[in-house]
Amino acid sequence: xxxxxxxxxxxxxxxxxxxxxxxxxxxxxxxxxxxxxxxxxxxxxxxxxxxxxxxxxxxxxxxxxxxxxxxxxxxxxxxxxxxxxxxxxxxxxxxxxxxxxxxxxxxxxxxxxxxxxxxxxxxxxxxxxxxxxxxxxxxxxxxxxxxxxxxxxxxxxxxxxxxxxxxxxxxxxxxxxxxxxxxxxxxxxxxxxxxxxxxxxxxxxxxxxxxxxxxxxxxxxxxxxxxxxxxxxxxxxxxxxxxxxxxxx
Numbered sequence: 001x002x003x004x005x006x007x008x009x010x011x012x013x014x015x016x017x018x019x020x021x022x023x024x025x026x027x028x029x030x031x032x033x034x035x036x037x038x039x040x041x042x043x044x045x046x047x048x049x050x051x052x053x054x055x056x057x058x059x060x061x062x063x064x065x066x067x068x069x070x071x072x073x074x075x076x077x078x079x080x081x082x083x084x085x086x087x088x089x090x091x092x093x094x095x096x097x098x099x100x101x102x103x104x105x106x107x108x109x110x111x112x113x114x115x116x117x118x119x120x121x122x123x124x125x126x127x128x129x130x131x132x133x134x135x136x137x138x139x140x141x142x143x144x145x146x147x148x149x150x151x152x153x154x155x156x157x158x159x160x161x162x163x164x165x166x167x168x169x170x171x172x173x174x175x176x177x178x179x180x181x182x183x184x185x186x187x188x189x190x191x192x193x194x195x196x197x198x199x200x201x202x203x204x205x206x207x208x209x210x211x212x213x214x215x216x217x218x219x220x221x222x223x224x225x226x227x228x229x230x231x232x233x234x235x236x237x238x239x240x241x242x243x244x245x246x247x248x249x
Contacts, residue, residue, distance in 0.1 A: 002230040004029030007077035009069050009122075011060050011114070012087030014041030016187035017137065020218030021084060021225050026052040028226050031077045035060075035069050036087070060087045060114035066121040074125070082133040082229045083122050085115050092192040093148035104151050111155035115162060123175065131174030133229050136163045137221075138181040138240055144248045149193065156181075160240045167238030176237040178228050183244035185216035212245030 008025050012018035014036035022032045026049045034049075035058040036042040042055035056072050058065040073080050089110045091099060115136055126132030141149055142156030163179040170177060184193055184206050194202045207213060220243050227233055228241070242248050 001027075001029030002232060003226060006081040006229065007031040007033075007073055007079050008082040008084065008229060009033045009035060009073055009080065010084045010086055011035045011058060011069075011118075012137075014038045014045055017182065017185065017218050017221040018084075018086045019045045020222040021086065022046075022053060023049060024219070024222035024226050025229070026050075028230075030081075030229075033069060033073045033076070060085075060117070061109045063117040063120060066114075066117045070121045070125060079129065080122070080125050080132065082135070083118060084135045084137070084225060084229075085118050086135075086137045087114060088137055090192050091149060091152045093194065095148065096150035099151055107151050107155050108158075111152075112158045112162070115159065119166065123170065123173075126170075126175045127173050132176075134163075134166070134175065134177045135225055135228055136177070136179045138163070138179040140181050140183045140242060140244045140248050143181060143240075143242065146193070163240060164238045171237060176228075176234070178233075178236060178238065179240040180221055180224055180228070181240050181242045181244065181248075182216040182221050183210055183242075183247045185218065185221070187218065210245040210247045211249065214245060216243055216245070 008030050010018050010022050013022045013034035022034050025032050032053045034042045034046045034053055035056045037059050039057035046053040046055040054076050058069050136159050138159045139156040141153040142160050145153040160179050163177050166177040224243050
């Protein structure tokens with residue numbers, strides 16, 4: 001088991017990519033803190049996993065909640081090896097000049113500022129223990145943008161750049177930082193990105209832009225994250241790894 005003995009925080013762990021990562025990490029031997037603003041969803045995932053998982057309610061736009069996640073993980077598991085900043089939101093497919101300011105602020109608070117708070121609370125712990133791994137969830141939208149998603153695309157571009165910046169800055173502390181950049185996935189974000197009903201016809205328009213001919217599945221992301229957190233990837237940092245079926249080629 002490639003993550004045996006490791007303890008990992010996953011934000012947005014109640015559903016979609018986050019839930020799949022929590023399940024995979026635990027299957028690989030890790031202890032997992034399933035963090036989500038939806039506590040009942042996090043509790044359901046933790047209960048499904050069993051003794052290797054605990055649920056924690058967290059709003060990633062609040063620094064105190066990041067401190068709470070770290071403290072709870074340390075209390076429960078005795079150590080913290082990794083954190084996956086997975087929680088994120090997407091704008092509904094809308095022209096750039098039709099997005100209201102509150103929506104803009106919310107996108108950047110959840111997708112970008114949350115990583116700032118994570119750094120403030122996690123990096124001191126990693127430094128004290130002699131290293132650690134951070135994974136940030138980016139998107140192919142931050143590499144090859146789709147129209148109607150300008151501010152979401154911009155937020156994910158920021159995630160990619162800050163991941164590279166942190167990787168360079170924190171390497172001397174043996175802290176690895178990477179980003180995972182999925183293509184459009186079979187999660188709750190699908191409908192807003194499509195900008196209309198989630199029908200086979202509307203899905204087909206997006207699938208047509210992916211050479212391998214399908215959407216990204218949660219397990220695609222979970223498998224990649226498990227590798228990046230493992231010692232098998234101990235010489236990988238500053239990578240923005242596309243899990244996209246060839247969409248960004």
